[in-house]
Amino acid sequence: MKTLEAHDVRMTFRIPGKPPLEVLKGVDISVEEGERVAILGRSGAGKSTLLHILGGLQKPTAGKVVRVSRPGFVFQSYHLMPELTVFENVYLPAMARSGGKAELKARARELVSAVGLDSRADHLPSELSGGERQRVALARALVLSPAIVLADEPTGNLDEMTGADILRMLTGLSSGSTSLVMVTHSSAAAAVCHRTLFLEDGVLKTVRDGR
DSSP: OEEEEEEEEEEEEOOTTSOOEEEEEEEEEEEETTOEEEEEOOTTSSHHHHHHHHTTSSOOSEEEEEESSOOEEEOTTOOOOTTSOHHHHHHGGGTTOSSOHHHHHHHHHHHHHHTTOGGGTTOOGGGSOHHHHHHHHHHHHHTTOOSEEEEESTTTTSOHHHHHHHHHHHHHHTOTTOEEEEEOSOHHHHHTSSEEEEEETTEEEEEEEOO
């Protein structure tokens, strides 16, 4: 089963007084259940823009994106709510749900524990290291058990050892039927994925396919 499909996705930015900037020129991508896909590319190639479009955070100029469910997001800059505790940040996506609150709170507690932050559950983001903040962001992305997780440079702000820890958690906690699409500059991060794609001149090209 496919968890995400995109066909002929195009994105053109129009700035008054300047020529149109065509970033995506017809991107096609299909992600299978449980598949991990890495997207590489030069800075400014449009990788984050593509990820935002795939996740529904940004509307493309043209093209179609089909997802089986709302994805979980892991951002490079964490995007945690500074006034909320670790547990509250993880539980945050579940707050809008009308039912199953007890189960979702239990799920949030399990994930806080799974990323090794039991003792920090009542701490604010300002009291955490970068690696700890990214662990919170990872747990938050998984709290609603999404069919697919979209990760934008999840190790980009971390040192090599902490980044390796985050990769182990990301691939471990999102294993099984959960798919992963990860934008990265890291060859180590790409290596944990089944398939590696390269965004160049507005289109995706396959670099490695280990399926």
